[in-house]
Amino acid sequence: MPEWLWEYEGYDPDAERLRESLCTLGNGYFATRGAVPERRAGLVHYPATYAAGIYNRLESTVAGHRVVNEDLVNLPNWLLLRFRLRSARGATGPWFSPDTHRMSGYRHTLDLRRGTLTRTFRYRDDEAGMLGVEQSRLVDMADPHLCALRTVFTAEEWSGEVEVESVLDGDVTNSNVHRYRSLNGHHLTQVRTGAAGTDTTWLQCRTSNSDIGISMAARTVVVGQSPTSSELRPSRHRAVHRLVVPIAPGRPAVVEKTAALFTSRDPAIGDPLVAALDRVTRAGDYPAVLASHVGAWARLWRRADIQVPGDAGRVLRLHLFHVLQTLSPHTAELDVGVPARGLHGEAYRGHVFWDELFVLPYLNLHLPEVSRALLNYRHRRLPQACRAARAAGRSGAMYPWQSGSDGREETQELHLNPRSGRWLPDNSRLQHHVGSAIAYNVWQYCEATGDTEYLHTKGAEMLVQIARFWADSAEFDHDHHRYRIRGVLGPDEYHDGYPDAARPGLDDNAYTNVTAAWVLSRALDLVQRLPAWRREELFERIRLDSGELPEWEEISRRLRVPFHDGVISQFDGYGDLAELDWEAYRARYPSIRRLDRILEAEGDTVNRYQASKQADVLMLGYLFPAAELRDLFRRLGYAMDDEIWRRTVDYYLKRTSHGSTLSGLVHAWVLARARQAEAWTYCREALEQDVADLQGGTTGEGIHLGAMAGTLDLVQRGLTGLEPHEDALRLDPVPLPVLSEYGFSLRYRGHWGVGVRLQRGQLRLGVPDSEESPIRVVLPDRAVTVAPGETCTLHLAQD
Numbered sequence: 034m035p036e037w038l039w040e041y042e043g044y045d046p047d048a049e050r051l052r053e054s055l056c057t058l059g060n061g062y063f064a065t066r067g068a069v070p071e072r073r074a075g076l077v078h079y080p081a082t083y084a085a086g087i088y089n090r091l092e093s094t095v096a097g098h099r100v101v102n103e104d105l106v107n108l109p110n111w112l113l114l115r116f117r118l119r120s121a122r123g124a125t126g127p128w129f130s131p132d133t134h135r136m137s138g139y140r141h142t143l144d145l146r147r148g149t150l151t152r153t154f155r156y157r158d159d160e161a162g163m164l165g166v167e168q169s170r171l172v173d174m175a176d177p178h179l180c181a182l183r184t185v186f187t188a189e190e191w192s193g194e195v196e197v198e199s200v201l202d203g204d205v206t207n208s209n210v211h212r213y214r215s216l217n218g219h220h221l222t223q224v225r226t227g228a229a230g231t232d233t234t235w236l237q238c239r240t241s242n243s244d245i246g247i248s249m250a251a252r253t254v255v256v257g258q259s260p261t262s263s264e265l266r267p268s269r270h271r272a273v274h275r276l277v278v279p280i281a282p283g284r285p286a287v288v289e290k291t292a293a294l295f296t297s298r299d300p301a302i303g304d305p306l307v308a309a310l311d312r313v314t315r316a317g318d319y320p321a322v323l324a325s326h327v328g329a330w331a332r333l334w335r336r337a338d339i340q341v342p343g344d345a346g347r348v349l350r351l352h353l354f355h356v357l358q359t360l361s362p363h364t365a366e367l368d369v370g371v372p373a374r375g376l377h378g379e380a381y382r383g384h385v386f387w388d389e390l391f392v393l394p395y396l397n398l399h400l401p402e403v404s405r406a407l408l409n410y411r412h413r414r415l416p417q418a419c420r421a422a423r424a425a426g427r428s429g430a431m432y433p434w435q436s437g438s439d440g441r442e443e444t445q446e447l448h449l450n451p452r453s454g455r456w457l458p459d460n461s462r463l464q465h466h467v468g469s470a471i472a473y474n475v476w477q478y479c480e481a482t483g484d485t486e487y488l489h490t491k492g493a494e495m496l497v498q499i500a501r502f503w504a505d506s507a508e509f510d511h512d513h514h515r516y517r518i519r520g521v522l523g524p525d526e527y528h529d530g531y532p533d534a535a536r537p538g539l540d541d542n543a544y545t546n547v548t549a550a551w552v553l554s555r556a557l558d559l560v561q562r563l564p565a566w567r568r569e570e571l572f573e574r575i576r577l578d579s580g581e582l583p584e585w586e587e588i589s590r591r592l593r594v595p596f597h598d599g600v601i602s603q604f605d606g607y608g609d610l611a612e613l614d615w616e617a618y619r620a621r622y623p624s625i626r627r628l629d630r631i632l633e634a635e636g637d638t639v640n641r642y643q644a645s646k647q648a649d650v651l652m653l654g655y656l657f658p659a660a661e662l663r664d665l666f667r668r669l670g671y672a673m674d675d676e677i678w679r680r681t682v683d684y685y686l687k688r689t690s691h692g693s694t695l696s697g698l699v700h701a702w703v704l705a706r707a708r709q710a711e712a713w714t715y716c717r718e719a720l721e722q723d724v725a726d727l728q729g730g731t732t733g734e735g736i737h738l739g740a741m742a743g744t745l746d747l748v749q750r751g752l753t754g755l756e757p758h759e760d761a762l763r764l765d766p767v768p769l770p771v772l773s774e775y776g777f778s779l780r781y782r783g784h785w786g787v788g789v790r791l792q793r794g795q796l797r798l799g800v801p802d803s804e805e806s807p808i809r810v811v812l813p814d815r816a817v818t819v820a821p822g823e824t825c826t827l828h829l830a831q832d
Contacts, residue, residue: 054377058358070170082111098447188285206220379734461522518546557589626728
């Protein structure tokens, strides 16, 4: 396939949900799954539209328990458009469906460069004859409220009519995820429909609990001729526009549907319905909307594209396409976070986890205004995080593991094991390391952009309050002469407690403790660097006593990190757990990625074994360059050399099932500089996670945004060793043979479009002409300065 196209040949009902997710179109404000227009939701198809930040809370009864969940809402379906044929004799055929009609030449083409999805096919109607159909759609990247669908019907050697039914459908629920179907999914209420003029229908409704108003308007027109009939039929939940269009050889019927979406959360509007009707009335025809949309995408690709040859490059560009559709420049105007499954499906209920840890590093160097907006999402919820900490008896800010509309903890209390059919307690809310991830994101954003104003204001507030939480969570243990953090979960997620323990939680998770020490030390550095007036203002604002700082200093140097057998322990007591018979389980099951579900279904528990779902300790090697990681351990009073780290990596490689899409990515990053063959194995797995649906059906419930963005950053920072700092752009490229050639441009400290290209052992850097200062570039063996308007080619030392 051409490098900018992603094509699907033939119709495969079993793969429809996967294709729908991967062919989703969006613009950062809303997105629509790549479902066929003529089918409503069912066992095969799931058309759905999601707007960023539109959540609703519902109560359900599960296994005798009352539970409340907040979900990203499936909005009314604007896409619905079905058709049937009438022969010249007046006989009417059935409504077309890919599930009931035999088709030829069936193809879907996702054009990444233009942001369009095109479907073409032919089928024979028994009464009329052969019909060719071409449908193209877009979700406008130029105007975030618009979307459009264009259908061209071509008759082959017959004449007659095509009847088209264009619908705004408000009779929708959240039912994309099978294991959630026992939960209440009816989020929309007060549905009203109507018509305006001769070609426009509208629909308005509200979410049942969050009371968000949602309005859509759709204009459906026939291009180049007048329809035989046109009738607008509003009903209780559906606004229908039915048209009959003449068709003959050489005279195709062209139908264009343009829709607009507004909600009551939008700025600069009065009534969402008035706004939707006004926008759709003023919208141009499909070619005009397409032209501005393609122009917006061209500008976006110039800022964010990454060039890697071959199949890996095609997948990386698909990943970037979906990242940009979820988090575009339009996102910078919204109060939204990073939904773990994009705007592509309903898995994880559309919640925000820690995935910005894997997403922001890429955005920081291309779309920093989007990164800043995503950090602002966290800052607006800082008061809620402080209230949560107080409720838990802690100071500072305790951010939730899962966040939604208002920042309260959205992690479910029960989760279903599909293997056993049992609902089990969900303790993942104990992953307090999400706070460290937010602090890390603040620091990385400010390092990459030089946004001192943000670091000294909102960034400082978040960083200091998170540090305060860790300081208050640490307890001094006289036996160990160290501070300990108890009762948490690490990134592994398999282990939520000790075998046979009455309470959930683990002690001294290494990742949690080391990152907490990093947060405390960064907060101390920042407080010392703040201007005196700003420091006083900050202390007064958050009621921070300067007497707390010496305690932070001590804790940051004396947090406990457990070891066993010469390796870092994932948590205290990890080395005492039983060894799992990995070969026996691999022989018994086709996949052991979700080993926790397998063991629970067998009446066992993964808490008994040295088995990890994903990288936990090794996440430290993902976050921190080797020198910084050594310094962190040295600050804590522990020796950390290459041999200890190598043994630790080997130890956990043998005991990880990779039940998360992030696992392969992290392992590829950690191994890239030492064991390149293994690194490529994990890198390839990270690239294939969604396109090949390696998790076995999960991609149809939404793409894995963190893993997609992480593969981009693996090239951008992982393989280049790129570290943007105030004084220099540091680079230390690693020659991973399969990804030995690549290029991208980045935005660095006022410089737009700094070109970086690695090819045949040479690193080429180009700085666009501007009035900015020259860039100092530091490699392991030399440093150079590149002035604006200059290009520098560096020959890399061969290892």
